[in-house]
Amino acid sequence: MGQAICKENSMITMSRRRFLKRVSQIAVTGALVSPGRRTCLGSQAGLEAAGALPIVDTHQHLWDLSRIRLTWLRPPLDRSFTPKDYEQASAGLNIVQAVYMEVAVPVDQRQREAEYVLDLCRRGDTVTRAAVLAGSPADDDFMEYAAQYRDNPYVKGFRGSLPVKRMSDEQVIRNLRRLGELGLRFDINVPPSALAEAAQVVDRCPDTRFVLDHCGNADPVAFFPTGRTPPRPAQHPAEQWKRDIARLGAQSNIICKISGIVSRVPETPLPAEDLAPIVNHCLDAFGPDRVVFASDWPVCLRGMSLRDWVQRLQAVVAARPETARRKLFHDNAVRFYGLDAGNNQSG
Template sequence: MDDRRRFLHGMAALAAAGTRAGRRVDAADSGPLAEDDGAMPLIDTHVHLWDLHRLRLPWIEPGSPLDRDHLPEDYATAAQGLGVARAVYMEVDIDPARHVAEAEYVIDLCRRRVGPLVAAVVGGRPADEGFPAYLDRFRDRPEVKGVRQVLHGPATPPGTCTAPEFVRGIRLLGERGLSFDLCMRPGELRDAARLVDACPGTSFILDHCGNPSVQAADLSAWREDLSRIAERPNLACKVSGIVASAAPGWRAEDLTPVVDHVLVRFGPDRVVFGGDWPVCTRAATLRQWVEALRAIVDGRGEAERRALFHDNALRVYRLEV
């Protein structure tokens, strides 16, 4: 399918996606969802896309469910009925030699308004000597809002983000008006706090609530470290990713302790929603994750819910109103 046909297919699916689907909060429930015309719009700040004819992802296991193309029209189908108004692309941890190709691919999608994509967080290596020149490529690319390097892989031992050369690169992001997404092992949140403290001029987003497992018997260490890092005013937290660690047959209440702790510690103004599609499909459809989170926060006020699902993302990722 060529790019134009992909675009038209994706837009057709999105045309039907302007209203919120009715509740389904259990992973085992696969019944149809009723539409709700009163839904508030949603900004998805964590969408992965990959075309394996363009880019190869070394972390994907051959033959696994993720080992296929995941394109804009596929996301449009997954998001249908959820009220997704805008979306932010999140880099997919490819070989650094292909970072420029990845960035150019997604910038093109954003510029052509393929589906709801309006902005991107691109891959990068802040500690590399060539990082400033790499950022120079995006000086006139307003679609690029920030950079991420996944910090939980085998090539990134504990302490990677506190190295002087890494800190230098992150400070440069702040000077360029770009943010950094933190994606790391939950046991290294104190390293993240040191990095944030060393870079007060840079804005940070902590992905996936700091990556706790919702199946963990004891979340006390994560709770303590999350509470400490939340004290940093230049850090927001992304409520995303946690459903991927849920057990088969999970329910919304399995996710509630993590979500509630994040919302309390970061407050209503420093949290954003992220779908983490298609990685979330290891345990849930995008719809199941969204509806579970909606159920968890249903008792909170409309302004707080709107901030989580929409308004905060405008500020955190500097999206056009």
């Protein structure tokens, strides 16, 4: 692929030294995104930069349709996605570990899903080293189910349906508090309209560690500049999402997964500058120590490949300090999930 060339009007007034410095930054990172400026993506250079940084993928989906059935699959996801497929999709990206994320199997197949992924973790012949299993704190038997995994080193937490109308139920709050007592985490995956209620839940369970999935499911269309024709109406107001994310980010017992946004607009693959407002707001709201990279593969294929998503995110964060980028892509995940930093396997 050819090298992309980006000419910015601001370069006209740059001194020679600043110009050369900027060119060297683009050569190293493959891209540079600053507020109010257009992205310059050098595809090969960007991929090389991504490969140089070890990555922990905190949101990896896998499914084998010969083992489980999934009722929600639609093209291009209506087939099996195996560890071998993931290995091929992530080749060259230096993904050294991955955390499996439950795939919304029917309740009667949760045990089968758990057995499959935990066997995968035990074998250790792929990058999948830990798992977040299916389970909803709104279910009567949630704690009985969760407790069986309290001493399993591979199980890091749970994710399951959390109806907005039940988020403040005493049973839900009680179960989430008990989950924290077991040292397990809970992933919150709700629409932007429910983020305020999610913040209340997090506040009421201060000793439980939470994960906000997919940047709070923000819609990139909501952040399109005035005058640009969107492919469809925005799914939520941008300012309300920003306020709710800021509120969640102010709570120390929740981290944010930088993920999911590329599949929100399947009509067209979004360039880095369309993703930057969401990513940057989350990074600033949660701070450098409470954000983690997540691929959401293969669901990300609704919008773009895993490789393209990594490149775009690298572009958005290229101007941030190297320590912050390393925390985002690797260090925070190792710490938060209690992964073995010496157990890295390049994928």
